[in-house]
Amino acid sequence: MSARSLMISPSILGGNFSNTADDIAAIAASGADYAHFDVMDGHFVPEITFGAKMIEDARPLTDLIFDVHLMIEKPELSVERFAKAGAGIITVHAEATRHIWRTLSLIKECGAEAGVAINPGTPVSFIESVLPIADYILVMTVNPGWSGQRFIPECMDKIAELDQRRHDDGYGYLIEADGGIGLGNVKALFDAGMDMAVVGSAFFREDDKAAFVSQMQERCL
DSSP states (O other): OOOOOOEEEEBGGGSOGGGHHHHHHHHHHTTOSEEEEEEEBSSSSSOBOOOHHHHHHHGGGOOSEEEEEEESSSGGGTHHHHHHHTOSEEEEEGGGOSOHHHHHHHHHHTTSEEEEEEOTTOOGGGGGGGTTTOSEEEEESSOTTOSSOOOOGGGHHHHHHHHHHHHHHOOOOEEEEESSOOTTTHHHHHHHTOOEEEESHHHHTOSOHHHHHHHHHHTTO
């Protein structure tokens, strides 16, 4: 079995929306694995960010996989549009749709990888039925809606539970964590089973972003 390595997905939510093209270029130059886009509708979460046109316009700027996190109600109505815009991974919240199995299946039918996200207050048991078909499980380690929040340490137990489940049952999903992740806690999260760290403000406040990405990965060797 090959050794695991940490994957990094910087979120443009931690950057400056007036400078998005440069922010995406900085993500690409840093050695990160993905670019993370947080889509918010002002209903599922209080904040509003952007729609599929942002993905479409940004797609020619880089070859990085676009990791699109839909924090919106009834995401099944928008999946096809985001897939056509260039999303490589589309993650939807289990709490935001009545039809999570159908929504994940639709994502795959549209040619993207399918992720399911759970909020800090949502147990792993809530997504039990879709663990066999999900490509990614995104554990929110802050309450979704804003960048720069403090990490909720209790969420680490869910990462460990998901890691145990995939080993016990042979599931193939990767575990992603989002919120308050930095050099101080990345190793503990990785050891618990996290494969991919979404980093926003921790990434963009660094002058040397490539060094930050390298340091994050080196702490998990």
